[in-house]
Amino acid sequence: MDMSFSPELEPFRQEVRSFFATEYPQDILDKVRKGHSLSTAEVRKAEMALGAKGWLATAWPKEFGGPGWSIEEQYIFDEELERAGAPTVTPMGVIYVGPVIYTFGSDAQKEKWLGPTRSGEMGWAQGYSEPGSGSDLASLQFSAKRDGDEFVLNGHKIWTSAAQHADWIFLLARTSKGERKQQGISFICCEMDRPGVTLVPIIGIDGKHYLNQVIFEDVRVPAEYMIGEEGKGWEYSTYLLGHERTSYARIGAKRKMLSDLKDIAKAALAGGNEALINDMSFVARLADTEIKVDGLETTVLRILSSVADGGAPGNEASIVKILATETHQAITELMLEACGRAAVVGTPDSASPDWAADPVTAYAPPAVSTYFATRAQSIYGGTNEIQKNIIAKRVLGL
The missing domain is CATH 2.40.110.10 (Butyryl-CoA Dehydrogenase, subunit A, domain 2)
Known part of the structure; x- marks a missing residue:
């Protein structure tokens, strides 16, 4: 399978990359990179910046105000958003309820809700x-x-x-x-x-x-x-959950985390982290996690290619849910291990500024926060055990 994108898409990638480097609110990027929470005003600011560009509801068809992008363009945009360190688009509006409204809603409901949701003004x-x-x-x-x-x-x-x-x-x-x-x-x-x-x-x-x-x-x-x-409502919620479970993948964010993890490990080794130096399995586990991200990406692309006509991903999305959550948890566990004693610093909102002087401890607060938050990923949106039942019954027909 050829996993590379067409060279014709490279100008689009560069356009998106330039937007995040020059037009997107840089104060939002800085706050997210440090692992701090965003206020409601900052969430609206971030999403309205995308909305003003027409890039918030990236999967919506043109008839409902979306950009009408191909699956490949949507994927590249998500990669570049995560590469830039921008906050994940709040999915409840443009990813979850938006498609339900324009698929099942009345004309009056579409008129009332789609516009402000698409612009980022309505959360x-x-x-x-x-x-x-x-x-x-x-x-x-x-x-x-x-x-x-x-x-x-x-x-x-x-x-x-x-x-x-x-x-x-x-x-x-x-x-x-x-x-x-x-x-x-x-x-x-x-x-x-x-x-x-x-x-x-x-x-x-x-x-x-x-x-x-x-x-x-x-x-x-x-x-x-x-x-x-x-x-x-159950029928509509099942349609929605297909979009929700596929949205967990966040391949670009995982690749960025892997890059950060390598930087942490290098800094830890340079700083004399004896536990990491003597752990011969760390590199093997890091390589195994990279392979899992590659496998997750292949699975996502296969599912997305099957719904290129704009339909919902369906029950196969449960496969993505399991792979994405387990892989994300594995990366955060390796991050904490690489941070070593620095991981006891706490969360970004409570860490003292002087910790940022050390290359390892600068990574520790957001790593700890992400580790704790990620524990819940295999529970919310339907536990991994529930997802396995869905796969067995509705995908494999067992």
């Missing part, structure tokens, strides 16, 4: 998991009861990523009960500042605010906030 959160419904998402109890021209929402959503930055949340809600638990679920949107919505931050082990619990108490939303048909 979204995803209301799927509940305190008693995580990997078994179909067991959710969050209710939406019809009352005239409104739905009344009640229940809790948890592990809601980036909800503190969101203007809207899309959720799965039970509107009726069917013979199967997947029946009677609807796909509904709601403003985050609507009366009755309460956001409770969940602080991670690294001290950062990634996650939230969102509580709904008699929250009234117009009936036209429901996307598609009542009771078909």
Whole structure:
């Protein structure tokens, strides 16, 4: 298999690379490189910079305001974004709910939500998991009861990523009960500042605010906030999850992390890290991880090539989810090992500035933060065990 890109795409790559070097907000790049958290205003600034260029909703077709890029162009853009160290585009809007809206939504919903989502002015959160419904998402109890021209929402959503930055949340809600638990679920949107919505931050082990619990108490939303048909939310969510699980791959980011890892290892060896010097298996494990990234990239390209017509990746996306999370975790483990004692410094938001004087400890804070955050990757979006069941049943037909 020829994995190289056509030479005709090189000018496009250089255009993207130049944009991040000269037009993209450099203060955002600097903050992300140091591992610091972005404020809501900074998230909006970063995404509106891409939106102004027409490069935020990169996978959207032209008819809905996307650039109409080929699969290869989308892939190159993602590579260059990650190579530049730019923050990952918040996926809940342009990757998750956007395609659901333009595929299943009404003309009025497309008019209301697609434009500001595509420009980066509107942020979204995803209301799927509940305190008693995580990997078994179909067991959710969050209710939406019809009352005239409104739905009344009640229940809790948890592990809601980036909800503190969101203007809207899309959720799965039970509107009726069917013979199967997947029946009677609807796909509904709601403003985050609507009366009755309460956001409770969940602080991670690294001290950062990634996650939230969102509580709904008699929250009234117009009936036209429901996307598609009542009771078909499970169908729409399955379509969405195919995009979500493929988006985990982030090949460019992993290659950058591998490059950083080699720099850390060189600095550690130069600094006399005896444990690393005497560990003959470190280089072998590093090489093995590089091979896994190559394998992940091949798998992603194969899946993307099969949906070049704009469809959803489907159940094969579960393969990417497993490979991507396990490979990412392996890289962060090697990073911590290379940092050695410097890894006890803590997170970027709490580390003292004088640590940056040492080449190893300068890498340690973001490495520690990434290590802790990555532990959850094999859980969220459906645990790796759930993904293996999907592969066995729906891909292999076992």
